[in-house]
Amino acid sequence: MNGTEYKTQIEQFITEGFVKIENAFSTQIAKQCRDILWKDTGCDPDDPSTWTKPVVWLGNYTQEPFLKAANTKVLHHAYDQLAGAHNWIAPKSVGSFPIRFPNLTDTGDTGWHIDVSFANELSDPSDYFTWRANIKSQGRALLMLFLFSDTGNKDAPTKIRVSSHLDMAKRLSPAGNAGLSAKELAANNYEESVGRTEISATGEAGTVYLCHPFLVHAATLNFGTQPRFMAQPPLLTAKQFQLNRVDSNYNPVEIAIRRGLGLIQA
Numbered sequence: 001m002n003g004t005e006y007k008t009q010i011e012q013f014i015t016e017g018f019v020k021i022e023n024a025f026s027t028q029i030a031k032q033c034r035d036i037l038w039k040d041t042g043c044d045p046d047d048p049s050t051w052t053k054p055v056v057w058l059g060n061y062t063q064e065p066f067l068k069a070a071n072t073k074v075l076h077h078a079y080d081q082l083a084g085a086h087n088w089i090a091p092k093s094v095g096s097f098p099i100r101f102p103n104l105t106d107t108g109d110t111g112w113h114i115d116v117s118f119a120n121e122l123s124d125p126s127d128y129f130t131w132r133a134n135i136k137s138q139g140r141a142l143l144m145l146f147l148f149s150d151t152g153n154k155d156a157p158t159k160i161r162v163s164s165h166l167d168m169a170k171r172l173s174p175a176g177n178a179g180l181s182a183k184e185l186a187a188n189n190y191e192e193s194v195g196r197t198e199i200s201a202t203g204e205a206g207t208v209y210l211c212h213p214f215l216v217h218a219a220t221l222n223f224g225t226q227p228r229f230m231a232q233p234p235l236l237t238a239k240q241f242q243l244n245r246v247d248s249n250y251n252p253v254e255i256a257i258r259r260g261l262g263l264i265q266a
Helices: 003-016 027-041 064-070 073-083 164-178 182-186 252-260
Strands: 018-021 055-058 097-100 140-147 159-161 198-200 208-211 234-236
Touching: 003 018, 003 073, 003 252, 018 073, 027 055, 027 064, 027 097, 064 140, 073 140, 073 208, 073 252, 164 252
Parallel strands: none
Antiparallel strands: 018 208, 055 097, 140 208, 140 234, 159 198
């Protein structure tokens, strides 16, 4: 991001909760990653009869192509601009992969949510639904959507509720540093974000959506003809976000939270 485009994208991130970066990594790297993932699915890319499950979950990947995808110069620059210089940890993996095959079976994992980011004494470390998010987004600088395959409107794109991060700032604020668990957050079905414009995170392989950690989003089923390869890793924080800085030198993640809380006007 640079110049006028950079300023526009920063304001979009603050206001809408995300920016879309095309060609964030190369299609060649995307293919190298898909080749590794295909082997681990146990499916034959040339034989759809082997695509018997609606979704195959694969674990963290740390091989060189994945690290290259998450650590390009354009992405590092964007991490600096959105989360604050030196306020993030360079990704050492790209998180888990929910690989969604063409299949209309309800997978039970397509509800609206935000991603929680830490466990405390109230949490069961082995139960993700007890993990928490708080008003300072402890542990998570950004939510990121990495597209490793071309993803159109029918290809199980992630749905995003535009500007819903502002709603969630208000929801999280009363809970303070303790925050709310994933289960507590889901208790009202994210009703505060209902009515927000919904868009689909589509794009060609190599596209990355950098999102505010409070952005409400949901998976979708694959109505297309090819599997969708996407990773959703966090960008981890190196330093805790602050909402009351003496120097008022806030980064865009913090500015968006403060805007959601009504501390600054749009």
